[in-house]
Every structure is written in structure tokens, then in C-alpha cells.
Amino acid sequence: MTDDEIIQRIREQTPAGKLPPPAPPEAVAELEAAVGHSMPALLKRIYLEVADGGFGRGGEALSLTDTTYSFSDSERLLVEYLGWCRRPNHPASVVPLLAWGCAIWSLVDFSTPDGRMWGWDPNVRCLEHALFPEDFTLADRLCGWLDEREDFPEAPTPVGCPHC
Secondary structure, three states: OOHHHHHHHHHHHOOOOOOOOOOOHHHHHHHHHHHOOOOOHHHHHHHHHHOOOOOOHHHOOOOOOOOOOOOOOOOOHHHHHHHHHOOOOOOOOEEEEEEEEOOEEEEEEOOOOOOEEEEEOOOOOOOOOOEEEEEEEHHHHHHHHHOOOOOOOOOOOOOOOOOO
């Protein structure tokens, strides 16, 4: 599916009035400056052309500017990102996108043009190994959500860690 098709499907599958307006370019620039990488092109288009959050699995992608929308109980994306960066060994380019509940998160890697996805699941692994890269991109993840395949981030089996 092309980026244009993904964007069109997000618009079509979200009931009218359920998405906030697009984010201002200044909010994207602020996050990119903090991360030190440009936002992957598809994600940037969604934030600037479609909505400032409220898309994705269960409509819970974080907002860049506002936390008053009902789709998330998290802080705005920059604040969440800065909190993640305080975790030991957290790659600076990996940015939280949305929470699944039960402390499980989907994150996107801004250092990759296609937005490589990462997962966080401290329920099945120790905190040192709770963050893990996934084998797909943001476009793959969005297509799964749009097709109502809501696969949780699945951590690979840890090798040699007595705490996992």
C-alpha cells in the first residue's frame, strides 16, 4: 500500500469529528530537533496532513501539541519522548507512538527513513530487554491496524538472560 493509500484509509476509517486537526509544522520541528532526526516521511505527512494524533491502533497515537483529546491519557509526544530518553540504554532515535495498555508500547525509529518499529513489553522480559526492534515498518504496522489486525509487539525470546 502506498503512503497516499494509507493516509486515505486513515481518513476513511475514522468517524467524522473524531480526529483532531493536523499538527502545526512548528510542533513537528520541535520534536525533530529534540530527537536529532527527521520524522519518517509517512508519519510526518500523517501529523501535518491528517491529524495531530488519534490515529493508529484504537485511535491512540500521541498528539504533538494537545492532551485534551479523549484518545490518550499520556502526555504530548515530546514530553513522553523525553521521559523515555531517561531510561538506561534507550536509543535517542526511538520515539514512543502509542500505548497498548498494560505498559506495552509501539515506538518508531526516526533514524530510519521508513520508520522501523520497536516494541516495549516489560511484562514478558526484564527491563533491560523490554525494548526490542520489530521486523516491520510504520507503514506495515499502520496497514495491520487499518486491516484490524492488532498484533501486540512481540518480543523475541531472550537468550542467556536469567531475569527475562
